[in-house]
Structure formats: C-alpha cells, structure tokens
Amino acid sequence: MSKSGQIDILVIACLERDELGLSVPNELLAAVLRIEEANVSISNRSKALQEIEAQVSKYASEAGED
C-alpha cells in the first residue's frame, strides 16, 4: 500500500479511537497497521500474530508504568 494509503487508514483509526474514547496510543495503532501491511498477502498468520502480541504487550506494560 502507498504511504498515503497507510496514513489515510491511520488517521481513520485515530478518529475512531477518539470517538470511542479509548486510550490506545497512536504508536500501537501504527505498529499494528505496519505489521498487517507487511503480511497482507501471507496466509500463514503466525508471524503477524507474534508481532502484534509483542506490540500490545509492550504498550500494555508502558501504560501500567504510567
């Protein structure tokens, strides 16, 4: 996907987050999108799952520390 396409999706995700009133950091949203973009055509999802799991864990601990 082009850079502008990725930014479009990220902007939409941030807007939805604000409307839902959820505290999910921009970085996590961007990281998940990056992982999905890199793995979009790969049918074996295990690599994507591991990477997302790591990202969520990282931001969950950071939120705990705050």
Add this chain to the structure above:
Amino acid sequence: MLKIREIGIFNFGPYRGKQQLILGEKDGVTLVYGENMRGKTTLLNAIRFALIGKILGRGERTLEPYRLMNSSAYSEGEREFGVALLMENDGEKIEVRRRCTVGEEPDRKLKIDTTAFVADVPQSQAETNDLLQQLMPEEISRFFLFDGELLQQYEELLMEESVAGEQIREAIEQILGIPVLLNARQDLGEVIERFSKAETREAKKNQATEKHAKNLEAVVERVKELKKDRDKLKEQEQDLADKKAAMDNALKRSSKTQAHMAKLEQAEERIVAIDAKCDAHKEEIRDLMKVGWLWPAMSKLREMESEILVAMETEAQKKAAANRARLIGELAKEAVEVGKCPVCFQECECDGLSLGDGSENEDPDSEASDRQDEANRIRQLSAIKRLLNHPDSGRAVTLMEEIMAIVAERAGLKQDIKDINLQLESEDVEELKQVQANYGPTNSALSECRRALKDNNRQIDEAQSSVNALRKRLRRASGSNQSEEMKRRELAEATRSIFEKSIGRFRDELRDRIEADASALFKKLTTEKQFSGLRINANYGLEIMRDDGGVQELRSSGAEHIVALSLVGALQRNSSLTGPLFIDSPFGRLDAEHRKNVVKALPGMAPQVVLLVYSDELDLQMARTELGASLLAMHRLERRTATHTQIDAN
C-alpha cells in the same frame, strides 16, 4: 510501484523461438496490434503466467499451461517453452522466470521451474512464491491484466446476491487495501484469545476469582467451538459460491448450446404436437368417409332442394291469389245483395246485377291433386334435408390440406433437428446438462449454508455477550489487583474495536473516492451530454446518473463498457498496489468517438499502460494524434506462418 520493463518469451503460443517486448522505463502507453489469432491474448497470458502461474481461455476458463507450447516447435522435437519478466518494484530490480518442459504424448506432463531474482540474487522457492504473491495477488490481477471482452461482468455489481458480483466486490476491496483492516481485526481477535487464556489461567490461581475464571473458561471454550464451526461453514459457503459462480460462467459460456438445446426441445415437442393433430385429422376423415358416397350427389340434392322450395313458393302464391279472388267475389256479391259496400259502406246501384261468390272457378279434383303434390314436396324436402345434414366433402378437403401442411412442417422440423444435432456434436452438451442438473441443488445448498452461518453468528454473539459479562465480574472480583494479562487483553480489545469501527469508515471514504474518480473519467469517456456522472452502491456497482437527477435504467452494451472502464480507472487511481495496466481488446462495440475518448483517457488510467488491439479495432493515426508524447511505442504482431508470430517494433 510495479513496472514491467521487458517481457521475454520462448516458444510461447504462436511466438516461435526467443522474442522480446521491451516496454522501457518511461511512463506512457505502449500499443501492440495485430490481426486476429496473432497472439495478443497469448501475450497477456504470458504475463499472467509469469506472475500468477495461470493462463486463462475465453470466459475466464483456466487452461492447462502445456497448451501454450508452440506447436511447430513441439512437432520439431523441442520440449521447452517459457516466459521471463524483467520488472522494477519501488526501485528494486526483480526478474521472474518460468521455464516449462512438456512431457511426451499422450499425457504431455508439464514440469514448471519458477525462479525470482531480486537485484540479480536468486530467491528460494518459498521466497519466490511470497514475492510473486506480494507483487500481484491472483485475486486482484484482473484489474491489471484484463480482457476488455469481460468488462460486462462488472454489471454484476449492480445485482443483489450475485455470486460473481460478490467475488468482484471482494477483489475490489482487496485492491483498495481493506484486507489490512480486516486482517488487523481478525489477528487482534486471535491475540485477545491468547491473552484471555493466560488471564484465565492466572485468575484460576486466585481464590477470589477462581469461580468466575472457570465459568469464563467454559464460555470461551464454547465461543471457540462455535468459531470453528463458523470457519467450516465459511469454507463450505466459499466452496459452494465458487461452484455456483463457475456454473454461472459455464451457463453464460454455453448460451449458444443452450439456445440450440432449447430449439431442439421445441422442435421435438412441436413434432409430437403436430403428429397428434395429424392423427386426429385422419380419424375425423375416416368418420367423414362413412358418408363419402353422398358427396357426388350433394350438389344435385341442393339443386333439387332449391327447385322444390321454388315450386312450393309458386304454389303458395297461386293459392294466395285464388283466396284473394274468392274473397273479392264474396264481398262484391254481398254489396250487390245489400246495395251497400261492406268495406266503405257506400251505396251501390247494382240493380239486376247478378254475381257469383267466387267459388265458380274452384275445381275439387284439382285441389286434391295440389294437396297431394304439396305433401309429396314436403316429404321430398325432408328427405333431402336429412341427406344434406351430413358433412360434405369441404371439411374433408380442409383436413386433407392441413395434413399436407403438417407433413411439410414435420419434414422441416426433422431437418432442423438434424442440423441442430450436427451443431451440438461440436459443443459440450454433456457438460451443460450436468451443470443444469447440478445448478438447483448447489443453489439450495448455498442458501442452506448461509442460513446455518447466520444462526451460528447469532450463537457466537450470544456466547460473546456472556464472555463480556463474565469478564466484568472477574474484573470486579480482582479489585485493584489487575493482572498483566488482563491489561494486555483489554488493550488488545480496545485496539480491535477501533479497527472494527475503522473498516466501515474506510469503506465509505473509498466508495466516495471511487464514485468521484469514476464519474470524472466517465464524463471524459461518454459522448452523451445528458449523463451527469455515476453513483456508487454498497457493492461498488455504478449507476449512470442523468442531468435531470434520474438514474439511467436501460444501459446499452457500449454504456456498460464505458462504466466498467471508468470503474477500472478509478480503482487504479485508488489502489493500494500500483502496477501496469494491460488491456486486451478494450473497445468492444464502442463507436469511433468513444474509442477516441478511451484512447485519450488511457495515459491517466495508470502510469504504464499496454494496449493490445486487433488491427481494425483502432485507427493507428488517431492513436498517434490523441496520445502524442504519451505514446511510447507501437509494436506489430506480424504473421510469419500460422504457428509463428513475430513481435516487430514500429
């Protein structure tokens, strides 16, 4: 952005030996033209084969690649053919080579070696497969390598519950990048499950939360089972939908065969009907012939009947005249006797006048003879009428004429049946019959599967609500001792709900963009001034809008073509993957003005456009004028022999 720099082919279809089509580095339009059967579609298939390993025949049927070995090369003992694509993807040099070796008759087993090179470094088989899948996923290849003759299929997007339309819609969403969000939602769901398991495990260790954790574990397990069922049902649904789409395609492809079969059935039914009519006519003629002996006498009898009637009429007139004379005589006699007219009561001076009573002329013998004659006539008339009541030969003649017409029609129908059967010999009737027989059951199975899927989704929703309720209880019971797992699971859930909501918003935005871009392109392409643009529906189907605000309901084949080209152009502009656009026969049944508009619009549709046209389809001078500097090169496909086409540069 993916660009194809060079296409190398070897003994591929009609391209004998090694040949090259160099597309160069600049953006613009390359024109490849030639007469029919020179190999334009084969060239498109060579690219398709290199990128996705498949070749397509008419009507999108997948063909066995061994068919693409050049036949004269094969008969001269050569067994290898292949294709190589030199590409550039985001500045990186990529080459893909597919080399095929055809086995001996009768199997002609094919061995295909595929290798990709990135910056001249050969890739492993797995890397090659991943690279090709990333460069050109098969599902969206239709938007980059497309057959203009199949543009009409985009009309399916306007039809509710069309399986083909659904498949195109999915491909459109894929090219627009929606799978990124769909995968994020699905993957986060899996991650939530993993965190949830760990969370429950932790909670079971704590006395305060153990009970809730166990309950939660049971319901989560139930959700998992239901989801497994859903996956199976989805697979089943996909399988049935694919089958139905294949059947729809087969039915469309075999429309000629269907028409022949319907004509055959009609002719056979007609023969049965006219044979029955003929038998009924023959039966009626047999009945009529029972009084056939009468028919020669019929006209004489009618003559006699008319003579008798005339005689009876004459006799009646005679009788009436005699009666009148007798009455006048009686009145005159009375007047003489009384001296006064009994009618007008005038005085009469008729002294000494003596008159008879009118009965002087009556002859009793003659009267008796008249009565006898009259009785005879009545008897004769009655007998004649009885005979004339029988049907005459006219009905039998009509029936005979009809039988003759039936015999002639039957002979014509028999000839038609013979001709149709001859035509059907070259068509795959058995396949069509099989498709027709399987169509109904497949359709029912698909509906049943969708019902089951709906029911399964409802059960998942219910179980999921229970999971949410139990999680809330667990959270309350945990108090301030929230586990790391719970935090992770909650963050993953929040992230998933964001992506879940983003899907709809992104789709809406994309639809708006597609509608605007397709409308702009449509207005450039159409010659109809009253069309104001296009309106998109939920399936990306496009309706033509008139300037009075109404929807153009009836769309000609040309209009359909222009709408489809507008959609393809708009998708290219909004695609998550930018690549070359190869169009085979894009002009369909378009008139000269529309062709000119399409040619003018080509450079704006994609950075690299390759147009494959047959010679009469495009005025080359017009293309040169309209494309100007955007025309990079023109290549002629020149016939050397029936099995050898040479790519020449103009």
